[in-house]
Amino acid sequence: MIYATRRATFNAAHRLFNPNLSDEENIDIFGKCSNPNWHGHNYVLEVVVAGEVDPNTGFLIDLKILRDIINKNILEKVDHKNLNLETDFLKGVIPTAENITIGIWNELVNKIPTGKLYSVKLYETENNYFEYKGA
Amino acid sequence: MIYATRRATFNAAHRLFNPNLSDEENIDIFGKCSNPNWHGHNYVLEVVVAGEVDPNTGFLIDLKILRDIINKNILEKVDHKNLNLETDFLKGVIPTAENITIGIWNELVNKIPTGKLYSVKLYETENNYFEYKGA
Amino acid sequence: MIYATRRATFNAAHRLFNPNLSDEENIDIFGKCSNPNWHGHNYVLEVVVAGEVDPNTGFLIDLKILRDIINKNILEKVDHKNLNLETDFLKGVIPTAENITIGIWNELVNKIPTGKLYSVKLYETENNYFEYKGA
Amino acid sequence: MIYATRRATFNAAHRLFNPNLSDEENIDIFGKCSNPNWHGHNYVLEVVVAGEVDPNTGFLIDLKILRDIINKNILEKVDHKNLNLETDFLKGVIPTAENITIGIWNELVNKIPTGKLYSVKLYETENNYFEYKGA
């Protein structure tokens, strides 16, 4: 079993806001992250696939194929987007880094052609990152 | 003459949009960067001060003081903000990285207590950065 | 289960020295790291918490709370300190990166309010890092 | 159990090419990575050892010793080399990052004097990295 990681980046706007709570409660929990005028991040995404090496190619998975899968299924939906308003796989959840990470996992888990999705990591800032390995 | 640099980071939303142009012209020039629902970045700011070393302290400038000047004059106005809507020193300009860099210079140039402001650098993504050294 | 990581940095002095051994033995084992006049590092600390996402907040743990826990319990005891002389949780051990990492784990393991401490990582230089996940 | 990581770098040339396939099939699978005139990388290697801390030294393993083991067994065979032509432990395999990672594991697994080899990580570019923890 070998683990292959592909890194990608995207830039997006979001705000942390729970519509079931009052504005005061939102500010109390989320502080400046709940600014109604939005803020944003340069997110760094790492997608880890686990499996066996194909002796014919020496690859676990052709990372150009993995890159294209990430581009089509994730980056097109989040890059230069508003994660609260425009990203279908985040509808109904607060777009915290935790929920973005889980959402990316769910989008990708059935689309890996060789090996299996092992982990999704998301860096929101240089001080905060998140990882999900499935339920 | 020695050069002392202080680094800071902030997260903000923006869109590139010229209100004097049509929507089509804006999309033509700015592409996905003109998304009306905004996007955002983790900006990295470097402020460079130039001057002489004070033999009493060994400092050109106490970087804790420079940090506080950056916090009060810049970060409070841009961190977790919408640069188009909420940042006074960017009113009337398109908040490209070029204009943000120049705006930060103008905010800081008269507020450095020791030495002189030499350069402002702004990294918008890992592939793009900007520098301004005054008019 | 999701993993949330908070990064922090601190600057400290130390020397590697076992008082039960002779000076010659110390130099033999630790070389220049046993310099009696000390040396120091910019340590980078990563604290990983594992648990479930709270649907009310979208957080595993509010990272501002985790930051404050790290500041109070770790950074106040190690930042700009001498790890041999001044850090209570390192009393009686040689302050190698291994022992600092384990000491930080022990300080934090019962103080995480949401989720559980999963891992402590410590980078001593750009070429050396350490991780501990408990006994 | 603690995990200690030592990082090293090397620069090498390679091409991805399966001699059992036609040139067209090689280009189809490997694209520009199969250029017969070679290309190369700055590889970053991380070797992770797991084990107990020796109370006499505070070390899991003296990282200077681990560095020397990596230098002698790996770097001398790959640094400034052609991985297809000159590296004995890659004979007979396509020198993909996957196979280099596994080859390094096999070279090191029986040469760790204290603790056990836990993982070998190899960064081929800033966007691609690989990890192997044994069969």
Place this chain on the structure above:
Amino acid sequence: MIYATRRATFNAAHRLFNPNLSDEENIDIFGKCSNPNWHGHNYVLEVVVAGEVDPNTGFLIDLKILRDIINKNILEKVDHKNLNLETDFLKGVIPTAENITIGIWNELVNKIPTGKLYSVKLYETENNYFEYKGA
């Protein structure tokens, strides 16, 4: 005057070898860098353009255009190439980082549509980088 920098990366093979010198002299000067079987690097390129901000766009230069100029004029000639054998603008010079940097400058200096080429920086390893600002 503002300075805008675009970063790009490429992977290439080379060897340091002066055909006017004997093999012994080459080894004496270049050591393992003259390995006849080649070695390679992940080069990081930074291209700096200087000029005025266009008030209509807020740009010095649209960095997507600069990216395309770099791709067409530089990356297509060096990425996954052998710099000794395949890169036209390095014909007749030893492909040291110095000469690659100067060669990239010469390729780009007359192709910048807005502002002027100010500097070309090239990182060959994490410990070595080079800059050229014209003759």
Place this chain on the structure above:
Amino acid sequence: MIYATRRATFNAAHRLFNPNLSDEENIDIFGKCSNPNWHGHNYVLEVVVAGEVDPNTGFLIDLKILRDIINKNILEKVDHKNLNLETDFLKGVIPTAENITIGIWNELVNKIPTGKLYSVKLYETENNYFEYKGA
């Protein structure tokens, strides 16, 4: 004219303390940086040499020679040392990053065999760095 940079790192202890001032004044100016039990840093040093490319070698300066000059004249005097007590070229000055940077310049300026010393940069933390280009 081309600029060649060599990067090196060292780990050292220091404290900021002016012996001509009272303890209270030292604490007032330097805060926790004046801790009498010391603290330390992983310093990153960049030495920039400027000059012409030798057509015989393609080098401005053989960076292995520059590395050896830095090792002998700087790293042997600062790495794993106490900068207040043990570094001859810092005797009589407060070892702030400013003074260390100037001291390194003075040590190196007459020892560059090819080209001229152009700049010395010193990173003390990830947020603070300094540059000196001579008097």
